[in-house]
Amino acid sequence: MSDLRELFGDLFDDVDGILLFSPSSSYYERFDDLDDDDPDVILVGPENVHDADAYVELPVQFEDASDRIEFAIEGAVDEGIVDEGDDLLCALGLFADDVDSLTRVRANPAEGSGIYELFVNSRAEPDVIRAVFDVAIELGQKGQKGKPVGALFVVGDAGKVMNKSRPLSYNPFEKSHVHVGDPIVKVMLKEFSRLDGAFVISDAGKIVSAYRYLEPAAEGVDIPKGLGARHMAAGAITRDTNATAIVLSESDGLVRAFKGGELVLELDPENY
Numbered sequence: 111m112s113d114l115r116e117l118f119g120d121l122f123d124d125v126d127g128i129l130l131f132s133p134s135s136s137y138y139e140r141f142d143d144l145d146d147d148d149p150d151v152i153l154v155g156p157e158n159v160h161d162a163d164a165y166v167e168l169p170v171q172f173e174d175a176s177d178r179i180e181f182a183i184e185g186a187v188d189e190g191i192v193d194e195g196d197d198l199l200c201a202l203g204l205f206a207d208d209v210d211s212l213t214r215v216r217a218n219p220a221e222g223s224g225i226y227e228l229f230v231n232s233r234a235e236p237d238v239i240r241a242v243f244d245v246a247i248e249l250g251q252k253g254q255k256g257k258p259v260g261a262l263f264v265v266g267d268a269g270k271v272m273n274k275s276r277p278l279s280y281n282p283f284e285k286s287h288v289h290v291g292d293p294i295v296k297v298m299l300k301e302f303s304r305l306d307g308a309f310v311i312s313d314a315g316k317i318v319s320a321y322r323y324l325e326p327a328a329e330g331v332d333i334p335k336g337l338g339a340r341h342m343a344a345g346a347i348t349r350d351t352n353a354t355a356i357v358l359s360e361s362d363g364l365v366r367a368f369k370g371g372e373l374v375l376e377l378d379p380e381n382y
């Protein structure tokens with residue numbers, strides 16, 4: 111019988127780093143004895159439970175393994191833990207809770223989506239960002255009764271966002287306690303997105319208002335040319351406050367996210 115190490119050994123050749131995704135303690139301890147000239151071990155997970163020196167936070171349990179890996183690599187490059195072009199061995203649990211799979215990936219941040227930046231450095235909770243993102247993508251895929259629809263969601267730092275905006279119409283969420291994670295919310299947000307203005311959502315995911323006209327100071331906001339007032343307002347409000355803005359464009363159908371006055375993510379809902 112062939113030696114499996116020989117058959118699969120090239121997976122390990124010249125690896126620069128090992129990403130361990132949420133390993134159990136016993137699995138993690140196996141790596142204690144690596145030498146200095148062995149590749150670095152980088153822990154990836156919701157918390158640094160093993161006090162690893164090299165650690166990347168995974169704020170959402172991405173179902174899709176490739177999403178999980180891309181997120182971690184983007185984070186590792188962002189944090190300066192791995193370099194562009196490094197060959198990485200990723201060990202993760204695909205079917206079991208503990209590690210059951212290995213995959214070799216080259217760190218290629220040029221293809222990075224900006225998703226790490228969006229989740230980890232946002233004020234709002236990652237699950238809240240994720241829920242809003244899902245609504246924007248679904249709205250982009252289906253539109254409103256088949257017609258393309260635009261929408262603007264401002265997430266986090268809601269008090270300040272409310273101070274820098276004014277109502278265009280009655281607020282259907284006044285005195286309500288609707289959370290972005292609630293099952294009914296997708297239907298409600300889609301319905302209300304037919305009308306003008308922005309949705310304002312708190313750090314914890316409470317929908318504070320619909321129909322807000324944003325009035326941030328726009329100077330110093332550098333958004334790509336060709337985008338109109340909705341995107342300008344989205345960019346500007348994230349420079350004036352600590353909010354994250356997620357925008358679905360009615361004209362080109364793309365979903366974009368802004369933070370700190372800058373475009374951090376752009377994706378096509380059809381590819382999602």
Ligand SMILES: Nc1ncnc2c1ncn2[C@@H]1O[C@H](COP(=O)(O)OP(=O)(O)OP(=O)(O)O)[C@@H](O)[C@H]1O
Pocket residue numbers: 260261262305306307308322323324325337338339340341342343358359360361362
């Ligand atoms: N300051 C603002 N606050 C809230 N909503 C706004 C603001 N400015 C524009 N909008 C909303 O954006 C809609 C589209 O405006 P506009 O076409 O200028 O934006 P855009 O960036 O080109 O977006 P789209 O790509 O969806 O067309 C407006 O009808 C309005 O509902």
Ligand SMILES: [Mn+2]
Pocket residue numbers: 338339361
């Ligand atoms: Mn437009």
